[in-house]
Amino acid sequence: MKITEAWIYVIKMPLKSPFSTSLSKVTEREGIIIKVRDEEGTIGLGEAVAFSTPWYTEETVKTVFHMLKDILLPLILHQPINDPSEVSKRFDMIRGNQMAKAGIETAIWDLYAKQQKKPLWDLIGGVREHVPAGVVVGSQDPIEAIENISMYLQEGYKRVKVKIKPENDYYLLKEIRKHYPELDLMADANSAYSLKDVEILKSLDEFNLLMIEQPLGIDDIVEHSILQKEIKTPICLDESIVSLQDAKSAIYLKSCGVINIKIGRVGGLWNAIQMHDLCVENNIKVWCGGMIEFGISKAHNIALATKSGFTIPGDISSSSRYWEEDIITPEIKVHNGGIKAPSDYGIGYELNQRRLKEVTIFEEKYD
Numbered sequence: 142m143k144i145t146e147a148w149i150y151v152i153k154m155p156l157k158s159p160f161s162t163s164l165s166k167v168t169e170r171e172g173i174i175i176k177v178r179d180e181e182g183t184i185g186l187g188e189a190v191a192f193s194t195p196w197y198t199e200e201t202v203k204t205v206f207h208m209l210k211d212i213l214l215p216l217i218l219h220q221p222i223n224d225p226s227e228v229s230k231r232f233d234m235i236r237g238n239q240m241a242k243a244g245i246e247t248a249i250w251d252l253y254a255k256q257q258k259k260p261l262w263d264l265i266g267g268v269r270e271h272v273p274a275g276v277v278v279g280s281q282d283p284i285e286a287i288e289n290i291s292m293y294l295q296e297g298y299k300r301v302k303v304k305i306k307p308e309n310d311y312y313l314l315k316e317i318r319k320h321y322p323e324l325d326l327m328a329d330a331n332s333a334y335s336l337k338d339v340e341i342l343k344s345l346d347e348f349n350l351l352m353i354e355q356p357l358g359i360d361d362i363v364e365h366s367i368l369q370k371e372i373k374t375p376i377c378l379d380e381s382i383v384s385l386q387d388a389k390s391a392i393y394l395k396s397c398g399v400i401n402i403k404i405g406r407v408g409g410l411w412n413a414i415q416m417h418d419l420c421v422e423n424n425i426k427v428w429c430g431g432m433i434e435f436g437i438s439k440a441h442n443i444a445l446a447t448k449s450g451f452t453i454p455g456d457i458s459s460s461s462r463y464w465e466e467d468i469i470t471p472e473i474k475v476h477n478g479g480i481k482a483p484s485d486y487g488i489g490y491e492l493n494q495r496r497l498k499e500v501t502i503f504e505e506k507y508d
């Protein structure tokens with residue numbers, strides 16, 4: 142295939158309600174949508190999931206824009222490409238910038254699947270036509286969190302994640318467990334603890350959490366291995382795993398029982414699939430993480446989560462979880478506790494041109 146034209150859309154949309162982590166409060170989301178077109182006019186769509194500021198990883202909307210325009214697009218525009226894994230390998234010569242790479246690589250996957258006349262999930266060897274959905278509670282206030290959980294359970298979500306930090310962990314989880322003793326519940330610390338907090342972290346074992354996500358340093362793998370020996374709750378790594386090598390190190394050191402795979406954080410769908418395969422071989426559980434993203438990224442997540450190893454419901458929610466109106470059509474909808482893998486070719490969702498126009502703050506074409 143040959144990509145002859147590409148478009149970048151920088152978009153901005155308010156969240157329906159604020160989302161708090163131990164590090165940041167998100168009220169409005171900027172994003173980047175990437176569209177590529179081949180010689181025949183077939184289109185591929187991707188999304189780069191970096192935030193406006195570098196609170197989760199070092200990338201931002203502006204660094205992604207620079208990387209796409211000045212470095213990554215020139216590596217693929219008008220160049221022959223056999224299949225998307227080749228794009229991933231070509232990008233290996235550029236250090237870091239995983240979300241920028243993933244944004245364009247996923248667009249090429251969508252295009253490639255359409256050329257092959259297959260749904261993307263089928264093309265990548267997915268086995269599940271109904272992807273179980275999980276949801277993240279946006280508030281750390283126990284009363285609000287419990288209200289939210291009750292609403293989400295009514296909507297059919299199968300697993301709930303709450304954000305914790307040292308000022309708000311034991312009591313929050315205790316209150317939730319009082320109301321929902323059997324709920325598939327997990328906690329994400331976004332790196333809010335250190336090894337000094339081992340006693341607090343041990344005390345959370347009593348809540349029978351599915352896992353605790355990223356308790357320690359964002360770039361740590363060694364201390365998580367020390368912590369895992371002290372606590373019963375399986376550790377899930379998120380921020381620490383940005384490459385296949387990181388996953389290998391975590392497996393070798395027994396730093397976690399679970400890895401949250403995010404296509405953006407690991408630099409693309411090809412890398413995400415390699416990480417999935419490595420984890421399955423080594424009995425590490427995986428699930429698909431979320432980035433408060435728009436529908437294009439959600440659609441790629443759904444395709445990835447059809448792979449056999451994704452046995453735990455991911456942070457995969459309806460378009461309406463965060464947005465009044467998403468930029469895709471149809472919108473993503475949780476039904477019977479999950480999302481149906483689409484039967485249309487590629488990601489199986491199209492841009493809602495009217496909505497995209499409404500939320501676009503900048504666009505540029507490259508050819």
Ligand SMILES: O=C(O)CCC(=O)c1ccccc1C(=O)O
Pocket residue numbers: 197276277329331379430431432433434456458
């Ligand atoms: O609902 C979602 O999209 C995921 C929410 C979430 O936990 C998250 C959102 C943005 C950045 C990092 C994380 C995380 O998993 O740590």
Ligand SMILES: [Mg+2]
Pocket residue numbers: 329331354355379380401
């Ligand atoms: Mg996380």
